[in-house]
Amino acid sequence: xxxxxxxxxxxxxxxGTISRAIAARFGFSHLDTGLLYRAVARRAxxxxxxxxxxxxxxxGDLERSDLRSVEVSRMASRVAADECVRAALVVFQREFAxxxxxxxxxxxxxxxxxxxxADCKIFVVASDEVRAKRRYLxxxxxxxxxxxxxxxxxxxxxxxxxxxxxxxxxxxxxxxxLLDTSHxxxxxxxxxxxxxxxGAIARNRSRQSGNS
Ligand code: DC
Numbered sequence: 001x002x003x004x005x006x007x008x009x010x011x012x013x014x015x016g017t018i019s020r021a022i023a024a025r026f027g028f029s030h031l032d033t034g035l036l037y038r039a040v041a042r043r044a045x046x047x048x049x050x051x052x053x054x055x056x057x058x059x060g061d062l063e064r065s066d067l068r069s070v071e072v073s074r075m076a077s078r079v080a081a082d083e084c085v086r087a088a089l090v091v092f093q094r095e096f097a098x099x100x101x102x103x104x105x106x107x108x109x110x111x112x113x114x115x116x117x118a119d120c121k122i123f124v125v126a127s128d129e130v131r132a133k134r135r136y137l138x139x140x141x142x143x144x145x146x147x148x149x150x151x152x153x154x155x156x157x158x159x160x161x162x163x164x165x166x167x168x169x170x171x172x173x174x175x176x177x178l179l180d181t182s183h184x185x186x187x188x189x190x191x192x193x194x195x196x197x198x199g200a201i202a203r204n205r206s207r208q209s210g211n212s
Contacts, residue, residue, distance in 0.1 A: 039062050
């Protein structure tokens with residue numbers, strides 16, 4: 001059985017944490033697709049054409065330690081609006097989705113564009129303030145001069161660009177389940193997601209046994 005789980009949502013909604021919990025619980029492979037755009041952004045900041053960078057992306061590009069900076073986040077959202085950059089990354093994501101043993105991919109367009117036939121689609125949301133606080137707490141550890149208001153502004157700016165772009169905008173697939181993590185602990189949010197995946201696997205099994 002090849003299960004595909006799509007987890008989408010805005011920045012710092014908790015989709016990464018939820019996806020890792022799903023992968024650990026079910027033994028699925030996990031791809032954080034935001035890293036692909038971050039790696040392209042990093043190379044664009046270093047002076048490369050983003051489309052050329054996307055077409056020649058290597059595993060090592062995803063392992064760089066500086067992909068989570070504010071500068072890279074802003075640039076990732078910009079390069080992600082380019083149709084040719086997105087097109088260059090589609091095949092890799094779809095192949096990953098068909099990994100043996102199941103896969104969970106998190107991003108912005110997994111349920112709508114990359115894997116429209118995913119077995120389970122979860123769209124993770126949280127209020128702007130809650131998301132900004134989570135991101136602020138991560139960033140202030142590395143840089144004590146980080147200001148909450150700047151983090152909130154950057155997050156809203158990035159969400160607006162990711163949602164309003166013409167190509168593969170951030171939006172829930174019609175059949176996605178909305179999961180609001182604003183007032184949930186990590187354990188509660190992950191537990192709810194695991195329940196949704198359990199349900200999807202059971203439906204998938206009964207469909208397959210009905211077909212045989
Ligand atoms: O998930 P993240 O914050 O690491 O993503 C960084 C940027 O990459 C995000 O602002 C938009 C873009 N992105 C995208 O357009 N599509 C995806 N599937 C994943 C990320």
